[in-house]
Amino acid sequence: MxxxxxxxxxxxxxxxxxxxxxxxxxxxxxxxxxxxxxxxxxxxxxxxxxxxxxxxxxxxxxxxxxxxxxxxxxxxxxxxxxxxxxxxxxxxxxxxxxxxxxxxxxxxxxxxxxxxxxxxxxxxxxxxxxxxxxxxxxxxxxxxxxxxxxxxxxxxxxxxxxxxxxxxxxxxxxTFAHAWNLDILAGPEAGQFGDSINELTESNFTVDARSDHVGTRLDGPTFNRAIRTEILSRGVPLGAIEVPPSGALIALQRGRPITAGYPVIAVVARASRDALGQLRPGDSVQFHFVTRASALEKNDAVHSRLDTLRQRVSLAFxxxxxxxxxxxxxxxx
Incomplete structure (x- = not known):
């Protein structure tokens, strides 16, 4: 029908x-x-x-x-x-x-x-x-x-x-709110920011109104690399947190370019990327470093919930x- x-x-x-x-x-x-x-x-x-x-x-x-x-x-x-x-x-x-x-x-x-x-x-x-x-x-x-x-x-x-x-x-x-906590892992250029990388987890960031499906722009502390060498363009994953010349952060969304040349200070863990996609202008964000093992465990838990739900729905239908x-x-x- x-x-x-x-x-x-x-x-x-x-x-x-x-x-x-x-x-x-x-x-x-x-x-x-x-x-x-x-x-x-x-x-x-x-x-x-x-x-x-x-x-x-x-x-x-x-x-x-x-x-x-x-x-x-x-x-x-x-x-x-x-x-x-x-x-x-x-x-x-x-x-x-x-x-x-x-x-x-x-x-x-x-x-x-x-x-x-x-x-x-x-x-x-x-x-x-x-x-x-x-x-x-x-x-x-x-x-x-x-x-x-x-x-x-x-x-x-x-x-x-x-x-x-x-x-x-x-x-x-x-849970949906106007204040979010997102798990992150260190990015490939994390070591180029010296002690200032601590600002990532010690500060609050605010979602900028210029954010879109390509990237979420974050207002807050700015970050400067300790070295000035150029970075060759390379593939960038969903959730990569880039630091452009302005020093302000951009968290890449699903419409991101496939390659980019900005340093990546951190990457949002998979289990937090749905929350990243739900951020709206004016929301506040706090980042928390997690281990790779912890990130994988949380991601596995999400898929386990989905598997359980499929089984329940299939049986009821x-x-x-x-x-x-x-x-x-x-x-x-």
Missing amino acids: NANLTVLVSGRAAITDLGRFGSAHLGIPSNGASDQYGARVANILVGNVDSAPLIQITAADFSFRTDVPILLAVTGAPARLFVDGVEVPSWSPVCVPASARIDLRMSGFGMHAYLAVKGVMSTEFFRGSCAPDSLLALGCSLQPGGSIEIESDYRPFVHPYLPQPLFAFSPHIP DSVGMTFGTTKESVQL
Whole structure:
């Protein structure tokens, strides 16, 4: 059964997925969902594969109407979710009737919410991904009056032991605030900053309004290298904290250039990169150095939570005759 979602209020919403991988050698950044954990959980909660296209809603409200029953979930930054004016929970699958109006209202904490709908969202792919890329002029930004087509096998159901059409899976929900603590590891040029590197963990930084999907600019102490030799351009990872000539820090996001020549004083640990993607202008940030072993342990814990959630959702969906993890090839450019 195909569903058509008619956009009523779009704000800053776009269709995306986990990103464009395997193209770095061509100079193409990954882009994709800024908060990978939130995006994965949204898709898992409705029975999609983690990498299925979904809607990233950025710092603004979003509304749409569906013509047929759908199963949806909203995760990421805190938001209030309403179906025909009745508030329903986020971070949980929600059964929505035909002709319903869905309203999502952002709270002001965090930057990105994620809305997944069970099924295959129709969109165009480039090199295996539908992630927007401003440099390549790729992506599907949503506009009022526009339509989103979804091929779905979802059917409304009645279960003798569920008093309401909701599942309670209780996924881990990150804490959202205006003050953040991010784990970091020493970067390749950390030793070139002498004792001033201590300022990284002893100071508060504020997210600059000029931040975007390429990099988060941080206001605070500035850093100067003890040596003046040039650095050859080389590959830079997601989360690299660069020090440009001004001395102010830039933490690279998913839309970063693949190569750069600024010194990298530190790198945000993987388990903190979703929080990095949720920083909004005016938020404060504190960094904490961690060991490689600790960083890997925290990252493993995140994936363990996702594995457990998949198992729970798969079992529950099987009990009511719904599929889990189905997908379909999308249009390739």
